[in-house]
Amino acid sequence: MKRLGVNIDHVATVRNARGGFHPDPLTSAKLALKSGANSITIHLREDRRHIKDIDLKKISSYKKILLNLEIGANFDMLKIALKNKPNYVCIVPEKRKEITTEGGLNLKKNKNKIKKILKSLKNNNIRTSLFINPNINDVKISHQINTDCIEIHTGKFSELVKSNKNYLNEFNRIKKCSKLAKSLGLEVHAGHGLDYRSTKLLTKIFEIKEFNIGHFIIGEAIFNGFKKVINNFKKIIKK
Numbered sequence: 001m002k003r004l005g006v007n008i009d010h011v012a013t014v015r016n017a018r019g020g021f022h023p024d025p026l027t028s029a030k031l032a033l034k035s036g037a038n039s040i041t042i043h044l045r046e047d048r049r050h051i052k053d054i055d056l057k058k059i060s061s062y063k064k065i066l067l068n069l070e071i072g073a074n075f076d077m078l079k080i081a082l083k084n085k086p087n088y089v090c091i092v093p094e095k096r097k098e099i100t101t102e103g104g105l106n107l108k109k110n111k112n113k114i115k116k117i118l119k120s121l122k123n124n125n126i127r128t129s130l131f132i133n134p135n136i137n138d139v140k141i142s143h144q145i146n147t148d149c150i151e152i153h154t155g156k157f158s159e160l161v162k163s164n165k166n167y168l169n170e171f172n173r174i175k176k177c178s179k180l181a182k183s184l185g186l187e188v189h190a191g192h193g194l195d196y197r198s199t200k201l202l203t204k205i206f207e208i209k210e211f212n213i214g215h216f217i218i219g220e221a222i223f224n225g226f227k228k229v230i231n232n233f234k235k236i237i238k239k
């Protein structure tokens with residue numbers, strides 16, 4: 001069974017537009033779970049542009065939620081993660097000026113630091129994941145530094161699908177990396193930029209066990225409702 005992780009960062013984006021309390025990310029997390037989400041993802045960015053520390057505290061204290069926390073690869077964020085004890089942590093690259101996470105981690109450059117962060121998370125029984133580009137070498141390094149899972153950045157693939165361009169090479173890259181990762185004992189996740197069509201295409205890759213989807217779900221919920229959109233995704237990934 002493939003799983004659906006719902007990223008609620010942009011519930012916080014809408015809330016922050018007015019600086020108040022509505023819409024509340026914790027309330028949306030509870031509704032997402034009730035609607036069939038298997039886990040909730042939040043990204044506590046260094047600049048706190050959407051999810052704030054108080055959101056992390058509230059959501060991680062609500063123990064019915066399987067929480068996947070995305071953090072940049074640094075020791076300050078590690079400290080925050082260990083204090084709040086999410087179930088899962090996904091390490092992502094972070095640049096202050098980017099609109100969204102623009103690519104996977106630079107594992108070659110940050111290998112030792114990430115290895116230390118992974119070790120500390122695992123010692124605290126937190127499932128670990130690395131957000132990487134669909135690149136064979138990055139899969140191999142991920143395995144060497146002992147992560148539990150990888151999440152493959154599907155941004156390029158999603159853009160090709162959306163603009164009706166040929167996505168086959170990118171699809172095959174994702175497939176090859178997923179197969180190698182699984183054969184090395186890593187669990188494979190996919191995320192970024194996904195909508196109904198791109199998700200449906202990726203369900204053909206048997207090795208992908210989890211999809212993490214945010215922006216499209218929150219945006220589409222304006223037209224069809226949060227519950228309905230999550231239901232639609234659940235139906236897509238079940239097939």
Ligand code: PXP
Pocket residue numbers: 007009043070090092100101131151190191192193194212213214215216
């Ligand atoms: N997975 C990771 C690791 C991410 O950083 C993001 C974006 O925050 C997502 C999935 C979700 O991407 P999107 O909001 O485009 O669905």
